[in-house]
Amino acid sequence: MIDLLKKLFKDDSESKSRSAANDRLRIVLTNDRLNLSQDVLDSIREEIIQVIANHIDIAGVPEVTIITEGRQSAVDISIPLKPKGR
Amino acid sequence: MGKKTDSSQVIVVTSGKGGVGKTTVVANLSTGLAQLGYMVAVIDLDIGLKKLDLILGLENRVIYDIVQVVEGVCTLKQALVKDKRYPGLYMLPAAQTRNKDDITAEQVQRIVDELRQSFDFIFIDCPAGIEQGFKNAIFAADRALVVTNPEVSAVRDADRITGILENENFKNIRLLVNRIRPEMVKNGDMLSVEDLMEHLCLDLIGIIPEDQNVVISTNRGEPIILDEQAPSGQAFRNIVHRLIGEEVPFPNFDIKPSLFQRIKDSLFKK
Numbered sequence A: 001m002i003d004l005l006k007k008l009f010k011d012d013s014e015s016k017s018r019s020a021a022n023d024r025l026r027i028v029l030t031n032d033r034l035n036l037s038q039d040v041l042d043s044i045r046e047e048i049i050q051v052i053a054n055h056i057d058i059a060g061v062p063e064v065t066i067i068t069e070g071r072q073s074a075v076d077i078s079i080p081l082k083p084k085g086r
Numbered sequence B: 001m002g003k004k005t006d007s008s009q010v011i012v013v014t015s016g017k018g019g020v021g022k023t024t025v026v027a028n029l030s031t032g033l034a035q036l037g038y039m040v041a042v043i044d045l046d047i048g049l050k051k052l053d054l055i056l057g058l059e060n061r062v063i064y065d066i067v068q069v070v071e072g073v074c075t076l077k078q079a080l081v082k083d084k085r086y087p088g089l090y091m092l093p094a095a096q097t098r099n100k101d102d103i104t105a106e107q108v109q110r111i112v113d114e115l116r117q118s119f120d121f122i123f124i125d126c127p128a129g130i131e132q133g134f135k136n137a138i139f140a141a142d143r144a145l146v147v148t149n150p151e152v153s154a155v156r157d158a159d160r161i162t163g164i165l166e167n168e169n170f171k172n173i174r175l176l177v178n179r180i181r182p183e184m185v186k187n188g189d190m191l192s193v194e195d196l197m198e199h200l201c202l203d204l205i206g207i208i209p210e211d212q213n214v215v216i217s218t219n220r221g222e223p224i225i226l227d228e229q230a231p232s233g234q235a236f237r238n239i240v241h242r243l244i245g246e247e248v249p250f251p252n253f254d255i256k257p258s259l260f261q262r263i264k265d266s267l268f269k270k
Ligand SMILES: Nc1ncnc2c1ncn2[C@@H]1O[C@H](COP(=O)(O)OP(=O)(O)OP(=O)(O)O)[C@@H](O)[C@H]1O
Pocket: B015, B017, B018, B019, B020, B021, B022, B023, B024, B025, B046, B051, B126, B127, B128, B178, B179, B208, B209, B210, B211, B212, B214, B215, B218, B232
């Protein structure tokens, strides 16, 4: 249902340059505001994973994303862990 | 002629990126407010690259400039150029053969404070960029209008400017979208006003459509707001009324496909 609603209110020109502009702006503005490049983000992820991996087994692929709410941003890190003793 | 209000609003018009329409906005909003009987001063801070005198059609009346005021060559009153149409509109010209570092933010502040006594509205036309000229322009202002065009590069610069203004504790920052082309937005080939508001997280003060009449009126040195017919003239008049605190609804420039069309599309797509 939510998906249907989303579809209704989303503009229907996925392939048009307007949506490309929006996608690019979303990334570039987040990076500008935080003064962070994809490289820095990648090394943050590597380092955090390393710290965790020193103590616990990691399962699957960790995800690092930037969440934006208005002009505020947060780093969201999700690291799947391996259950013990199986 | 005296002030209409007890207080004064000092408004800086800024954008980061050059050529998006700052000077056009200053010329039109100041003319519109003067038309309503307000006392309005405009300060051209684009020192070295002045254009406001041309856009207001006052280039032949300029004698002194802001740098000469600061250096004590003349008084502020002597440097103010009277508009040829409205008795309440005055311009403080920029110097053409000097540069942005020939004046400090504190000196601008002193001039603005003196102008507050006689003017209801004081507009500051900010140069492009984020260097000294920009810092001089925002220092004395109470509120800011961020002008942008529906283009990625202009939006990026507007965001940079907004970040700086917020760090400087500006509470009243409003977005002015210039040169929107509704038919391109409708076709999915231009960022919409909603897109810009969402990216920049700013409230809107107005939307000015792309309008060739702007070029024609600029050639003549007559702000487009004086044109009763031009769509951009009407859009500027709407902003003038918002500046004096009236509620003016936004025209629907972002023509979206109808709800029915969208329901149909989503049901039959994929
Ligand atoms: N809504 C519009 N429709 C058509 N042309 C426009 C519109 N707004 C501005 N222009 C044109 O765009 C050009 C740049 O405008 P303007 O000088 O006001 O920009 P600016 O931001 O002050 O530039 P700068 O950064 O160089 O000071 C001018 O030639 C002007 O006539």
